[in-house]
Amino acid sequence: MSAPAHIASDAIGKGTIALATRQLSKSFGSLVVARDIGLELPVGARYALIGPNGAGKTTLINLMTGMLAPNAGQIFLGPEDITALEPQERVRRGLARTFQINTLFAGLNALEAVTLAVCERRGLSREFWRNVAVHKEAIDEAHDILVKLRLGEACYQPTRELPYGRQRLLEIALALATRPKVLLLDEPAAGVPPEESGDIFEVVAGLAGDLTLLFIEHDMHVVFRFATHIIVMVGGAVFTEGTPAEIAAHPGVREVYLGTRRHG
Amino acid sequence: MAVAARMGVEPVAYLKAQTRWRPIETVFWLATLLPFFFLPDYLQLASQIAITALFALSLDLILGYAGIVSLGHAAFFGTGAYAAGLFSKFVWGEPLSGLLVGALVAGLLGYATSFIIARFRHLALIMLTLGFGLLLGAAANSASWLTGGSDGLQGVAIWPLFGRFSWDLYGYTAYGYSLLLLFLLFLFARRLIHSPFGLSLRGIRENLLRMPAIGAPSRAHIRTVYTISATMAGLAGALIAQTTQTVALDSLGFERSAEVLIMLVLGGAGRLYGGLVGTIVFMIAHDQFSGIQPQYWYFWIGVLLIAVVMFLPNGILGGLSAIAQRWRAK
Numbered sequence: 001m002s003a004p005a006h007i008a009s010d011a012i013g014k015g016t017i018a019l020a021t022r023q024l025s026k027s028f029g030s031l032v033v034a035r036d037i038g039l040e041l042p043v044g045a046r047y048a049l050i051g052p053n054g055a056g057k058t059t060l061i062n063l064m065t066g067m068l069a070p071n072a073g074q075i076f077l078g079p080e081d082i083t084a085l086e087p088q089e090r091v092r093r094g095l096a097r098t099f100q101i102n103t104l105f106a107g108l109n110a111l112e113a114v115t116l117a118v119c120e121r122r123g124l125s126r127e128f129w130r131n132v133a134v135h136k137e138a139i140d141e142a143h144d145i146l147v148k149l150r151l152g153e154a155c156y157q158p159t160r161e162l163p164y165g166r167q168r169l170l171e172i173a174l175a176l177a178t179r180p181k182v183l184l185l186d187e188p189a190a191g192v193p194p195e196e197s198g199d200i201f202e203v204v205a206g207l208a209g210d211l212t213l214l215f216i217e218h219d220m221h222v223v224f225r226f227a228t229h230i231i232v233m234v235g236g237a238v239f240t241e242g243t244p245a246e247i248a249a250h251p252g253v254r255e256v257y258l259g260t261r262r263h264g
Numbered sequence: 265m266a267v268a269a270r271m272g273v274e275p276v277a278y279l280k281a282q283t284r285w286r287p288i289e290t291v292f293w294l295a296t297l298l299p300f301f302f303l304p305d306y307l308q309l310a311s312q313i314a315i316t317a318l319f320a321l322s323l324d325l326i327l328g329y330a331g332i333v334s335l336g337h338a339a340f341f342g343t344g345a346y347a348a349g350l351f352s353k354f355v356w357g358e359p360l361s362g363l364l365v366g367a368l369v370a371g372l373l374g375y376a377t378s379f380i381i382a383r384f385r386h387l388a389l390i391m392l393t394l395g396f397g398l399l400l401g402a403a404a405n406s407a408s409w410l411t412g413g414s415d416g417l418q419g420v421a422i423w424p425l426f427g428r429f430s431w432d433l434y435g436y437t438a439y440g441y442s443l444l445l446l447f448l449l450f451l452f453a454r455r456l457i458h459s460p461f462g463l464s465l466r467g468i469r470e471n472l473l474r475m476p477a478i479g480a481p482s483r484a485h486i487r488t489v490y491t492i493s494a495t496m497a498g499l500a501g502a503l504i505a506q507t508t509q510t511v512a513l514d515s516l517g518f519e520r521s522a523e524v525l526i527m528l529v530l531g532g533a534g535r536l537y538g539g540l541v542g543t544i545v546f547m548i549a550h551d552q553f554s555g556i557q558p559q560y561w562y563f564w565i566g567v568l569l570i571a572v573v574m575f576l577p578n579g580i581l582g583g584l585s586a587i588a589q590r591w592r593a594k
Contacts, residue, residue: 065477091479103477105470111275116467117478119460125480126488128461133280135460143275156278178479 017076018043018212019064019095019182024073026063026236033059034070035237041182047214048227052256056236057216058100061184065097066090077182092121094181098171100190100216104159110170111155114142117177142177149173149203165196169203176207183207185215194219201226224248232256283458292537296443300436307435313547314442315503320527320539321446321453322496327525328534329457330489331469332381335390335521336397337497342516344370344498346404346411349420349505357423359441363502370498371491378490382483385472394518401516417511431509438507445503446540449496454536456492465489469534526565530572532579541581 019041026034033056041047049057062068064075066087074083077095085093105113118138119125133139146155149169154162159170168188175183188204189197201222204213217223223230224244231241234256240247247253273281299310319341326332348366377396384392404411412418424430429437456462464485467475475482505511514520523546531542549568553561576583 067476087476088479088481091477097477099474099477103471103474105467105474107470108466111278112463113467115279116460116463116480119463120478120480124460125464125485126461128456128459128488128492130460131280131283131455131458132460132463133276133283133458136276138460139275139279155275156273174474174478 016042018045018078019214020076021060021064022074022076024060024063024070024075026059026068026070033236034063035235037073037238039231039238039241041212041214043181043212044210045212046226046228047212048223048230049214049216049233050218050220050223050230051233051239055233057233058186059236060233061097061186061214061216064184065095091178091180094179095184096175096178096180096182097184098175098186098188100186102164102167102171104167104170104174106160107158109156109158110146110151110162110173111139111142113159113170114145114155114173114177115139117174118142118145121178145173145176148206149176150199165192165200168192168200172200172203180211182212182214185213187216187218189217189219189222197222289537292540293447296447299439304434304436307439309547309551311435311438311442311507312504313543314439314446315500315507316524316527316547317540317543318442318446318449318503319497319500320524320531320543321450321536322493322500323524323528324533324536324539325453325456325465325489325493325496327528328536328538329462329465329469330486331385331472332486332490333386333390334393335518335525336393336395336400337493337524338516338518338520339393339397339400340370340374340494340497341501341504341520341524342400342404342511343373344501345505345511345515346417346501347498348502349417349511350410352422352506353417353419357421359422359425359506362422362506363445363499366502366505367495367499370501371495374494374498375487375491378487378494381490382486394521397516397518397521401513401518404516405513411511411513414513416513417505420505420509420511422506422509431507435507442503442507445499449499450536450540453496457536461485461488526569528579530569530579532576532581532583535579535581538579538581542579545580 017040021037021039024034024037037060049060051057059068063070066085070083074081076082077090077093080093082090082093108116115132115138118141119132119135122138124135124138143152143155146152149172151166151169151173154166159167162170172188185204189200192200197219204215205226227244229241230244230247232239232247232253239256240250240253242250299307323334323337326334344366347369348362351362351365380392381389405413422431425437425441431437464480467480468482468485472482501515504515527542527546528539529542530545531540532538546565549564550561553564572579
């Protein structure tokens with residue numbers, strides 16, 4: 001086991017890998033939800049994470065972002081081992097995520113919510129003696145993010161009153177406000193009608209090229225259109241990974257992903 | 265920028281407008297001066313109201329803005345009261361330094377307990393704050409050699425304010441002193457909630473789970489606001505000790521914690537003025553009802569509380585602002 005680990009650290013050390021995991025494992029009692037997961041996401045790559053329900057995709061994101069603690073294994077952001085860091089410390093180092101179920105600030109409007117995230121990143125959030133409006137640059141930055149995500153006109157509306165599709169975009173806007181190097185998107189278009197989900201992925205595809213992306217998605221059209229690389233998970237483990245062409249040609253993937261019985 | 269311009273509001277201007285001082289606020293604060301001229305017999309009551317309003321304001325900072333429910337906030341009020349009372353008894357009676365001591369001791373206690381508070385939410389938090397409150401109440405009772413126990417702290421002697429204004433029987437000095445401090449701390453609280461820190465507090469209230477995902481150190485924020493709130497509650501306690509020249513055991517009792525929570529909910533949490541309005545309504549009702557049927561006055565408070573929670577879920581101020589909005593829309 002030490003040989004692959006050594007190889008992994010070489011690649012991580014060169015700075016071409018944005019996010020990596022090594023022998024990452026997690027179980028709840030006898031239920032194994034992550035088994036020996038070793039991944040390397042190169043800088044600027046767009047990875048899709050696919051697999052049947054219960055394959056451990058969201059669990060993997062929770063482990064990477066620190067919302068769950070692994071039983072074993074390590075997580076690297078760039079060259080740094082972040083396994084022991086708190087979730088907010090990982091975010092400040094450039095690892096952001098969105099949630100499958102909207103996890104927003106219902107009573108704040110979009111401008112306030114994104115300004116909040118920008119102020120946190122800029123280290124202004126401990127300042128309690130000055131009006132937030134004096135931080136013009138932070139507010140303009142928040143507004144620019146909202147405009148980029150087509151939320152400019154809706155930014156004064158309370159979040160709870162926004163249409164569902166816009167709330168999905170606000171999920172992404174909040175993550176972008178942290179200026180991530182790596183962005184993990186947990187089903188960014190979940191619950192959005194198929195004709196609108198393309199819009200959300202257009203926005204995702206338009207993000208800066210040096211941003212490393214990992215997204216969970218069930219719609220294979222979307223996956224093959226936007227991903228440069230695909231990871232297939234089954235039963236808490238990585239089943240296979242490769243380019244879209246390799247995955248499309250892989251004999252086992254279709255059966256596994258559709259949940260039909262495997263032969264042999 | 266183009267979009268905002270089309271809507272006629274720039275983001276910065278919008279956020280600034282959210283925080284501007286409204287004419288109704290000037291009216292409110294001018295109205296607080298009326299008792300000096302028209303109700304001199306009620307100045308002692310007015311002073312108690314101002315002090316309790318400051319206490320409610322301190323609770324609003326944690327409950328209304330950061331979503332921290334407390335049933336033991338009187339722990340800080342009482343600590344401030346005893347600290348200021350004992351300071352005047354054993355050190356000297358100068359009021360401003362006594363005020364500072366009361367606030368400081370309560371603030372330190374708040375800071376120490378904030379490390380536990382920041383780890384819990386909801387029911388656990390209610391039970392924890394309740395537990396701290398009960399614990400402190402019992403400790404003050406058993407330390408009767410120091411606190412006077414159920415007889416109250418005797419021998420509190422406060423020197424004239426600024427060496428000039430003595431503590432008259434009517435309560436001109438007491439009300440002026442309490443009102444001035446309420447106003448100054450209200451300005452402080454108002455500034456705080458409109459700051460980047462205040463925005464983070466609202467984020468904690470709206471969705472604690474999301475906060476780490478935007479890189480926010482929620483627990484550190486909670487510790488800070490809890491300490492500030494405890495300091496403010498301690499200052500209110502110190503004021504009550506100084507203006508009444510005694511400290512009763514019930515100043516850190518459960519009943520006081522529950523009452524201040526009722527006042528805040530009556531007025532409307534998370535609006536700054538809610539605590540002030542709720543306190544005024546509650547204490548005037550107390551004064552009036554207990555004149556009619558002193559032993560049953562909680563019955564009427566119960567009725568009032570149920571009616572407000574059922575029909576005005578955002579409190580009296582929430583109801584008033586809803587009416588004002590509907591009226592403006594017409």
